[in-house]
Amino acid sequence: MTTGRATYIASVVALVCSSVLAAPSGPIPDLSTGGGAAWRNTRNDFIPPKTGAGPVSFDPNFGAARRTPEMFVADLSNPILQPWAKEALRKANLEALYGGADRSQPTSVSRCRPAGVPGTLLLRLQPMYIAQTPKEVLFMYQSDHQVRHVYLDMPHSQTVTPSWYGESVGHYEGDTLIVDTVGITTKVPVDFYFTPHTDQLHVVERYHLIDNGRTLEVNFTVDDPGAFTMPWSASQRYQKAADSPLLEYACAEGLANASIAEDPGQVLYPIPHTDVPDF
Numbered sequence: 035m036t037t038g039r040a041t042y043i044a045s046v047v048a049l050v051c052s053s054v055l056a057a058p059s060g061p062i063p064d065l066s067t068g069g070g071a072a073w074r075n076t077r078n079d080f081i082p083p084k085t086g087a088g089p090v091s092f093d094p095n096f097g098a099a100r101r102t103p104e105m106f107v108a109d110l111s112n113p114i115l116q117p118w119a120k121e122a123l124r125k126a127n128l129e130a131l132y133g134g135a136d137r138s139q140p141t142s143v144s145r146c147r148p149a150g151v152p153g154t155l156l157l158r159l160q161p162m163y164i165a166q167t168p169k170e171v172l173f174m175y176q177s178d179h180q181v182r183h184v185y186l187d188m189p190h191s192q193t194v195t196p197s198w199y200g201e202s203v204g205h206y207e208g209d210t211l212i213v214d215t216v217g218i219t220t221k222v223p224v225d226f227y228f229t230p231h232t233d234q235l236h237v238v239e240r241y242h243l244i245d246n247g248r249t250l251e252v253n254f255t256v257d258d259p260g261a262f263t264m265p266w267s268a269s270q271r272y273q274k275a276a277d278s279p280l281l282e283y284a285c286a287e288g289l290a291n292a293s294i295a296e297d298p299g300q301v302l303y304p305i306p307h308t309d310v311p312d313f
Contacts, residue, residue: 061208062166062206063206063209063210063211063242063243064166065164065166065171065211065241065243065250066163066164066165066166067163067164067274067275071274071275071276072161072162072163072176072274072275072280073161073162073163073164073250073272073273073274073275074159074160074161074162074272074273074274074275075155075156075157075158075159075162075270075271075272075273076158076159076273077156077158077270077271078156078158078226079091079092079156079225079226080152080155080156080225080268080269080270081268081269081270081271082268083267083268083269086266086267087113087114087264087265087266087267088112088114088266088267088268089112089114089224089225089229089256089266089268090108090109090112090114090115090123090224090225090227090229091108091109091112092106092107092108092109093107093108093109093110093127094109095109096131105130106126106130106141106225106226106227106228107127107130107131107227108123108126108127108227108228108229110123110124110127113263113264114262114263114264114266115229115261115262115263116260116261116262116263118261119229119230119261119262122228122229122230123227123228123229123230126227126228141226142222142223142226142228143156143157143177143226143285144285146178146285146286147198147221147222148178148180148198148199148222149175149177149180149198149222150198150199150200150218150219150222150223150224151182151199151200151202151215151218151237151239152224152225152237152239152254152256152268153222153223153224153225153226154173154175154180154182154199155239155252155254155270156225156226156270157175157177160175160176160177160283161175161176161275161280162174162175162176162272163175163280168186169185169186170183170184170185170186171183171184171186171204171211171213172184174280176280176281176283177283177285178283178284178285179282179283179284182199182202183199183202184202184203184204184211184213185202185203185204186203186204186205186206187205188203189203190203190214190216190217194216194217195217196217196218196219196220196233197217197218197219198218198219198221198222199215199218200215200216200217200218200219200235200237201215201216201217202214202215209242209243210240210241210242211240211241211242212238212239212240212241213238213239213240213241214236214237214238215236215237215238215239216235216236216237217233218231218235218237220232220233224256229261230261231258231260231261231262232258232260232261233260234257234258234259234260234261235256235257235258235261236256236257236258237254237255237256237257238254238255239252239253239254240252240253240254248273248274249271249272249273249274250271250272251269251270251271251272252269252270252271252272253267253268253269254267254268254269254270255267256268
């Protein structure tokens, strides 16, 4: 939460809810919550699949009982990791265990960087709003006012310039929104363990409602032959959170700056700043 004033953006929310967030017509599933509610995720790890290759997870040898919500020590035995990716995670583990004052590693998100894909599915507790229009779907996050665009019923560009969220195109299949994303910048890791990837990263997500519409489930696959030995899959679930107005949340005004002052040794993901004024 910011240390400054938390402001209700009442006029913006009213405008969005009255237009963009209107329920889509026809058989398309309504993934918005409506009525000022939002979707919330309470996990900071991906949910592994019941079978098959899964995501990097917490190292059980370290002792799950000692884990804090801010601690991410990767299990290096996961067979999906290419040697160079495993080495990068080994260094990140050392930073998590010994580099910080609280013996935990700050995530890229806590350093005010966009979450990327699929990392956006790990934005924990911060509300997420879904806006559906005939031409695109928008995922709006209270966390630093991030917005992700999914363009419907169109192919990927012939040339995609890497960006924090990449280029996402999607379409509906029955009750499911399928999102295909490429062009994700290597500046952002795959998860909070700092699992790296290359410019070959390809993520396919499937959004659908379960539990009579009370839960939004996202199943996704990740393919990157440059970083992983095989494609892997995982999922995430969101619950409806009533009375969740969109608040003003600026990461750089909050605890991330304070934590750098308290622990200047944490330099892997410093908060972006400039020494030259904009005007």
